[in-house]
Amino acid sequence: MPYETVIGLEVHAELQTRSKMFCACPVVDSTRAEPNTAVCPVCAGMPGTLPVVNRKAVELALRVALALECEIAPLSLFARKNYFYPDLPKGYQISQYEYPLAQRGVLRIETARGEKTVRIRRVHLEEDTGKLIHMQDPDGQSFSLVDLNRAGVPLLEIVSEPDMHSLEEVRAYATTLRAILRRVGANSGDMEKGVIRFEANVSLRPSGSQTLGTRVEIKNLNSFRAMERAIAYEIERQTDLLQNGQAVQQETLGWDEAAQVTVSQRSKEEAHDYRYFPEPDLPPLVIEPEWIEQVRANLPELPQAMKKRFIHNYGLSAGEAVLLSEEEAVARYFEACLEQAGDSIAPRTIALWITGEIFGWLNQSGEKFENLRVPPAGLVDLLRLTAKGIINLNTAKLVLNEMLASGKPAHAIIEERGLIQLDDAGQIADIVAKVLAEFPREVASYHQGKTTVFNWLLGQVMRQTAGRASPAVARAELERQLAGSKGN
Ligand SMILES: Nc1ncnc2c1ncn2[C@@H]1O[C@H](COP(=O)(O)OP(=O)(O)OP(=O)(O)O)[C@@H](O)[C@H]1O
Ligand SMILES: [Mg+2]
DSSP: OEEEEEEEEEEEEOOOOOOOSSSSSBBOOOOTSOOOSSSTTTTTTTOOOOOOOOOHHHHHHHHHHHHOOEOOEEEEOOEEOOOOOOOOOTTTEEEESSSSSSEEEEEEETTTTTEEEEEEEEEEEEEEOOOOEEOOOOOSOEEEEEEOOTTTOOEEEEEOOOOOOOHHHHHHHHHHHHHHHHHSSSSOOGGTTTOEEEEEEEEEEEOOOSSOOOOOOEEEOOOOHHHHHHHHHHHHHHHHHHHOOOOOEEEEEETTTTTEEEEEESSSSOOOOOOOOEEETSEEEEHHHHHHHHHHHOOOHHHHHHHHHHHHHHHHHHHHHHHHHHSSHHEEEEEEEEHHHHTTSHHHHHHHHHIIIIHHHHHHHTOOOOOSSOOHHHHHHHEEEEEESSOHHHHHHHHHHHHHHHOHHHHHHHHTTTTOOOHHHHHHHHHHHHHHHHHHHHHHHHHHTTTOOOOOOOHHHHHHTTTTTHHHHHHHHHHHHHHHHOOO
């Protein structure tokens, strides 16, 4: 029987505030700072301390919730989620439960079959836990160290409805959400630093069925790759079970990165009872309508709106528009190029040079877009020289690569290396004649019908001119001389 995959995601994103969610401790880079240097009695869970809500965290949460088109609750409540773990000094996490900050939003994603809407169930505020570092002493005894720098850092949880049905959709959802989080300034998007974490809920059901199957929840997925692998593994495992007439058990799983398998953490029977109750030390979170409108008015243009504008105004394909709108730095660069170019170069041409040549070079060199050494005016200059026929297309690619590597402007490279396009018909005719004389056998096989030899001969002509010949002139001249040499 064919099955349909059903996936819902819970995304935890740290909010980029200077101080923690409920105290004045600084938020530090947990991959760099000395352990336990950003801790105070509040986030260390000392008795008698009182939490105070970080207004900036609420504002960033509102920015995300509005970007996801959620309804904002005029009044939401903080609750205590009680459980014991060494990275949770209070013995409970302050979160939101029955009355979250925002609900009922949407995230629109781009898939091979067009745009799709994934519904957002809720967006709520909570605090992060500390970190455990597991170690072994020389005798092989294992022990764990606790770092509370991260305890109390503001976290936003974004929960989707179970609306995704493939890895492609999950990938699009996760990358689009990350792009929005970055664009509104809520999160850096630095996955290596663990500032975004995923939990994936996965179930199967017979194709065509409308009821949900039994789900598993995979916790603590720290990268897109781990998330995709874990979901793929679960789809396969559950398909096998169902095809063999067995049932899927509802349970919480972890992802074992080394073994590339999901492992059971707890089953439904032993499911945690967190005994949520309203946080007595915090008043209800009241959001005035004026604040919502102010935050809404200050939202930047979001990646999806930008994507649509690029398609509509500049005639880009959906794929090109996504590539140019996802990263703010890239989008700004593209638009700066357009401004520099005016009417002299088509927007699509600029788009293709950025997504093709520049992205290709960045991929190969491992450089970051932010450190690009070719300013928008530099790229536009190069494209103008190409449009005017001063250099040909292949030369332009070579020049751009050198510009990217050295930061030199196009004209300096062209002058230094004598790359100006050769379009003197007489000079090119001489070179074509020389090539035809040098390769009589190839010319003969061309005349016998092996037309692919034409491009090879053209390649020889280009080589003789170190790639500088105008391809159009060279092509025309080669055609002319070959026609003339027929029957010789
Ligand atoms: N049958 C299902 N298959 C796939 N995903 C599901 C299914 N049912 C629910 N989900 C997804 O699971 C996620 C969380 O569901 P739910 O609201 O039940 O929270 P929970 O996992 O029980 O709570 P918590 O994670 O806080 O302990 C949502 O993203 C939802 O879309
Ligand atoms: Mg869950």
